[in-house]
Amino acid sequence: MTATRGHTPVGERLPTLEDVARVAGVSRATASRVINGIRNVDPQLNEQVWNAVGATGYVPNRLARSLVTRRTGTVALVVSDSEAHDDDPFLGRFFADPYFGRVVGGLMSVLRQAGVQLALQIVGTPDQRTRLVGDLRHGQADGAVVLSLPAHDPLPRMLTDAGVPAVLIGRPPEPVPIDYVDLANDTGAALAADHLVGRGARQIAMISGPADVPASSDRVSGFRRAMARHGHGWVPIEHGNFTRESGEAAMRTLLAAQPGLDGVFVANDLMALGAQTALRNAGRRVPDDVRVVGFDDSSAATAASPALTTIRHPLEDMAAEGARLLLARVEDRTMRVSSVIYEPTLVVRDSA
Amino acid sequence: MTATRGHTPVGERLPTLEDVARVAGVSRATASRVINGIRNVDPQLNEQVWNAVGATGYVPNRLARSLVTRRTGTVALVVSDSEAHDDDPFLGRFFADPYFGRVVGGLMSVLRQAGVQLALQIVGTPDQRTRLVGDLRHGQADGAVVLSLPAHDPLPRMLTDAGVPAVLIGRPPEPVPIDYVDLANDTGAALAADHLVGRGARQIAMISGPADVPASSDRVSGFRRAMARHGHGWVPIEHGNFTRESGEAAMRTLLAAQPGLDGVFVANDLMALGAQTALRNAGRRVPDDVRVVGFDDSSAATAASPALTTIRHPLEDMAAEGARLLLARVEDRTMRVSSVIYEPTLVVRDSA
DNA sequence: AACACTTCGGAAAGCGCTCTCCAACCATCC
């Protein structure tokens, strides 16, 4: 069936508010009021208008509406990657990682109910950043959720300066007056430390992520502090870059330097997978010879063998809270800048 | 610094084209032409306008522009889930699955370069479908990429009827004149069959997905046909629902019915993971006692132990092609309806 | 019955932009 079958035809174009008004025998203003439920309108006219809406098959034009209301019913999900080239393979990995999807899922769980849609934006170059901020100031979207990847990202600051409602997933690398949700990474690391020690490990090392990523450095400092409390004033740490391969390499290095190692905390599950491979290749059994604790409780953790003991962050909940925070700020821009920190939990499986 | 620092102030509001024109000493029309690079404009005026743009910090308002050009520079990514309740836990799983992210990554790789952004939409109820189609007809987005989950989804048909440019990822369950990209699921299943037989398996079964999902039924029929060619006129098949748990359960059932089983093709990696667990619990070694072949080559496949032999689909490439197809149709709506089918490949790892 | 007070619908002014006309201008040609 064609789209207008059964409707009062109005030529080729889509029915507009004008058409509805004409059919209902009222003015455009009245039709608008009825449709938006503004002010008391005579029940009689009210019905006439709704009938006309039905007869014409009218659907409001969001664009036109947004132009005047300055509200779009859209928030931007900005993936900020300072090194992004146009076909950065890194981005492919990023999207394929469940991290991205979990964030989207968490956001959508809140946004859907508010009837808000999510527009995905990727920015890499300074140029793209400027354009993005410009578009956002124009109300291209009502606000932005920022997934900031690089260590020194000017974007959060630019957004606050421009007065764009924005919320960060993960704390800003440098202090910026911006709303954010984050995980207590240090507490999570401490949980891992306590567990390793509790399981009787004596020679404990850590495989960390890049030093300049906040989440990563927080895990390092949290782990160091907790280990110190357990009497380990110094902990060998090897850096990786959150990939499986880097975890495997780091584990080999660690093992070479300290063959008696019997416990390792790895800053994410993917690297932990690599570490397990390295351990297996070195003839170590997990968890009997070496205890391994990961971080993230990603799907990799349950797929691993032995299944990974790891630190779980409620990423969906965090993202959902971020969405709520953003929506609140869109509503009231003068709201006090706030942050919400989530506590991670230890998930004990087989690796430690 | 405030946003207008260093700019010719124009009061509280953002600079408009009008402001630029005034500063440049030309008419709004001329300023518009310069900014959009239309027609030959006197180089002198051209420069004046660009200077004015710099001086005012002007950024075009996309909304206003879209309203008149009827082009938004946005395509919608529609996740169609007929059973979606407002807080459907299924959707959470869907987003967390790398499938979603890989599609997004593939789409973005093309869309980014075209300067097009992606707006995520989830539709479940008939009501939401109608609204979505209405919005799309209005040019809320230039087109739609549809991820259709349910078996009998009216959405594809609705979109073509409404004349909205759209492309499906995965073939439509019922024939609809709509562009789509898909995987040769049957060929992939045949690959698995050949491999299992080639490895010497004699008693082969399959764990399939829901019968009414095209991708799933194609894998079943492809597998059956290939097995028939190898002389296995009949293959026991147990249904799962693509989750790990259902794979485990299906494997147990299969094993109970046919203890001598020595090869199994599982319609996706996640269920294959579950199947491996069930096999291990039943004291079967993989691949020595039972060979296992999965499907998808998801991250679960490499994380599994033993690592999964599986069928790889180039999902990113497929999504990218989908984006290209859509962009082409947006450009030329009369384009012939076309589909692109990708060939899967066998990835041999340790499980078979 | 005259007054103030409230309620309600319509006219019209935008929101910021594009693009069609049309007038003005320049160069060219007979």
Next chain:
DNA sequence: GGATGGTTGGAGAGCGCTTTCCGAAGTGTT
């Protein structure tokens, strides 16, 4: 020198909607 053709810039009409501002009713009070 006037007619011709080709550029180029400006005026202004929209795109579809919301919302302010008013005037016209309707309600209640003295």
